[in-house]
Amino acid sequence: MSEQKKTFEHVIRERWCKGCNICVAFCPKQVLALRNGKVFVEKAEQCIGCKLCELRCPDFAIEIREKGVVDPPSVDASNRDYAIPPEAEHD
């Protein structure tokens, strides 16, 4: 069974952000950073969706939305299409 990974997107309202650094400091995965005094998403793929930034943001400037579940492509017995002969995959 392959490991499923949830992905998240960050909605940032730059006009509301005052660059107080709370979200950057309390992010457990160091996803966020400050750039030109505003919050910036540096490593979006590392986000675990804990929403600590959203909860603590005093300016309502950041929001986490779940994008969906990404299933990494894998081939095992359960999802193999047996209609295709094995030698057809090699060319």
Added chain:
Amino acid sequence: MSESMKYFREQRLPHIWCPGCGHGTVTGALVRAITRLNLDKNKVVVVSGIGCSSRAPGYLDFDTLHTTHGRALAFATGVKLSRPELKVIVMTGDGDCTAIGGNHFIHAARRNIDITTIVMNNNIYGMTSGQFSPMTPKGMIGTTAPYGNTERSFDLANLAIAAGATYVGRGTAYHAKLLEDLIFQALQNKGFSVVEAVTQCPTYLGRRNKFGTVVDMLNWFKDSAVNVKAAAVMTPDKLAGKFLVGELYNKPDQEFTAAYDQLVAQVQRKFDSFKGGTRECAQNSD
């Protein structure tokens, strides 16, 4: 947050609070708690007094009332008594609630009127440049206490319990999720509910007391707050210099507007059945 955006007056944002001020976190927690309860906007009244914290209702799309200094609870009592079906929330600060409005606070608690009070305690008068308030911890520096505050501070939660509030909780801007849960519980409590939200004032308290950044102030809350469940098994010397967070008191009692309506119904019945002749009512026998 997107589902709670309908409760904000978006055209008024960004707000005027300083960068890193905890009042925004508390306002966010309140709005999330209201979103969880899915309250009707037109059935909620938010009342505030004067101060940094009392700017909050200006950003919320409910029926809001910005009143005189310390009198938020007095106005809220009037609103609640005339329209008991409305949900009345008071957003007040530590100076507003404990200094100038202290009397209104204890008497609202004594009556157990169904008002949810959120006290944003930033330990200082922020709007007027950092004078010390009754909630400033001993030894801290303010504009009017340049060598340190010598007064003892109020324990607002214990004051509210002693005065008769039926739900008392305390959270901080660091414990944002806990704060949201406490406000959620307080809004459901039928009676006077107090949630003390300890927030950071990086501009005046933080700068004068050499806290450094906002993050250091939030870490101060993290280090000095002890959950009430954890404190039950801790020794008193370990609890020295710390404060408790969590649900501190929850004991429902008879609510004031319900008792008042009951009294009105009782008196009306007595006089409606009066058909002349000898009055049955002893008070009006003359």
